[in-house]
Amino acid sequence: MGKKELKVAFLLALRSLQRGSRSSTILTILIIGMCFTNMIFLPSMFSGIGQGITKQLVDYETSNVLVSPKSGDQYITDLDATLDLINGMPGVQRASPQYSKGATFKYRQRVLGVSVRAISPLDEKEVSPVYTKMVAGSYLGEGDTGEIIIGKPMAGDATVRQENEFQPSLGGVRVGDSITVEYGNGYMKDYRVKGIYYTGWSPVDNAAFVTWTDMEQVEGKMLDKADYITVKAKPGYSEQFIKNELLAYGVGVNGKVQTMTDLLSKSIGKVLQSFAIINLVSLIVSVIITTVVLFIVITIKTLNSRKQIGILRAIGVDKEVIMHNYGFQVMILGILGIILGIIITLVLAAYMSVHPIVTPEWSAYLYITPWDLFINSVILFCSAVVAGYVPAYQVSREDIQSAMRA
């Protein structure tokens, strides 16, 4: 097959698409575009959900590396020394401890069970972006006492009747209001609400934060222990590097060191596996639909052109040229369909980045990488070529006499 033959095959293909049935061409491109969108939409949405959950976990729960109590221990002890050690290590931006205590919140006639988290606000600000999510009031200051910040869902809405609430709340707490908090150890204290935040991450939005100093008052002693320590890596340092450093410096003696990836594989690993199965099914279905549609389109085209194919062969056009003519047609249709699919997908991605699907647990947007677009394009293109070449091969091998009589 020489250059001239390929040129003629391409000319025949191009002219057939340019001057043949426009509606059929547009419809085929549209179908391929939709198949591409279908191939990439669901997997990208699952990736978006996965990415969203991962980001929220990193932002509000684990940061890059989590130091938790050793198995059998309830707390990380010798906290001050451990924090000094971690904060002094290369690659660590900041380590922030948290200590939680169960409590009952009372506001007017409402009573609500809440986990109160004690934090060191300056450290926490470097590790978690909660301080950027204030919807009213302000974040805690380092020396604050008697002040609390609470999640928006917990604060509630005064205009919504209790029986109509999606989840139990305090019924419309506002900044400056006073809340009575009774801790599990029987300690009771009135707090002024300093701020209300909303992160979209349910476990944090249904918690409340007080300063470390405040919690020491609740415990009635200096707190040299924590439920866990979240460690933020400096830009350019990997989680694994930090984990290795922490273990090398002996933090592992005092607590269990896990990267965010370690934790993710345990917590949402199964979910991501399920997503991967659904993605694969979606991909296979889309590829089958595209292949079948293009097979039908090209088969109909070749059957309608049997006589013309016979004539072309009669005047000395080689069957390879005829086969590649249909092959080129399907390649052009495939490329245009894929371009349309990419445009549709990117428009959807842009729309969903502004209007994500939001649930109380997570928000979903389309997470699409150039690699996703490339690999799906290649898969779809290959299936299109196979779907086009099979009928083209069959019809190009037909006897000239039978083809001309068609």
Next chain:
Amino acid sequence: MGNVEVRALDGVTLNIEKGEFLGITGASGSGKTTLLHLVGLLDSPTTGRIMIDGLDILHLTDYEKTMFRLYKLGYVFQDYALVPDLTVMENVSLPAMLRKDRTEAQVKKDSYGILQRIGLCDRKDHLPRELSGGQQQRVSIARAMVNRPDILFADEPCANLDSENSRMVLDLFHEINEDMKQTIVMVSHEDWHKEYFHRIVQLKDGRIMSDGINGTKAH
């Protein structure tokens, strides 16, 4: 009935001389088109030999037959058989574009030259559907002639044309035969076409009934 052997051609021996304008005539079903398709390499006989320029063409491979048709033979069909999505110029150029010994410039020059000869230069960018039947058949002749074939085969080229256009097409064949010494083998069942042929072979039930020199317009 399905098991009854039907011989479309039986015992046909025919020599065609270079530069001859041969007419194959006969009633419908006499085997005219079958004979044309066999010598034109569009079909293969169950037995027998077909020699062109000393070459036994039945021993050629499928690809060699295709190339033989491209380089050595030209075809004109009764329904013009132009590619509907190509312009007149593209239709005419198509066989020349596939020849390995022609440059792009030569293809253009030859195609334009042949279009000039058939008087359709002004319609070169038109699609076949924008032309009359007679014009389409002239384009079909131009396509068949663009590679300057050794033999031009025409299968009832005037079957779909009125008498005026038929005469125009036959005059063109006559002109090509006279001016370019082009060998032409044409199938026809119209009596008045006979005046254009040098020689007429008449078939009946797959056999040659008569084979003789014609003494009319051709001479």
